[in-house]
Amino acid sequence: MDINELTALFADSMFLVIIMVSVLVTPGLILGLIVAVFQAATQVNEQTLxxxxxxxxxxxxxxxxxxxxxxxxxxxxxxxxxNIPHIIG
Known part of the structure; x- marks a missing residue:
C-alpha cells in the first residue's frame, strides 16, 4: 500500500469524524444561540434554561x-x- 492510499484512507476517516460531530453539535449550537438571545432580551439568567x-x-x-x-x-x-491483506502486502 503506497502513501497515496494511506492518505486517502486517513482523509476519509477524518472527514467522517467531522461529519459525525457536526451532525450532532450544530443543532445544539443553533438552539443555544436562540436561547442566549432570548435570555439576553428578557434578562433571565437561568443556567438550566x-x-x-x-x-x-x-x-x-x-x-x-x-x-x-x-x-x-x-x-x-x-x-x-x-483492505488488511492489501495493507500488509
Whole structure:
C-alpha cells in the first residue's frame, strides 16, 4: 500500500469524524444561540434554561440520525478490514 492510499484512507476517516460531530453539535449550537438571545432580551439568567434544550436536541439528533451514523462508521470499518491483506502486502 503506497502513501497515496494511506492518505486517502486517513482523509476519509477524518472527514467522517467531522461529519459525525457536526451532525450532532450544530443543532445544539443553533438552539443555544436562540436561547442566549432570548435570555439576553428578557434578562433571565437561568443556567438550566440554556442547558436543558441543548441536551434534548442532542438526544433527539442521536435518536433520529444515530442509525445513519452507525452505518457510516460500520462501512468505514468494513473497508478497513477488507483492505488488511492489501495493507500488509
Amino acid at each position: 440554556s442547558f436543558l434544550p441543548r441536551l434534548i436536541i442532542t438526544l433527539l439528533m442521536v435518536l433520529f440520525v444515530g442509525n445513519w451514523l452507525i452505518q457510516q462508521l460500520s462501512d468505514l470499518f468494513d473497508r478497513l478490514f477488507m
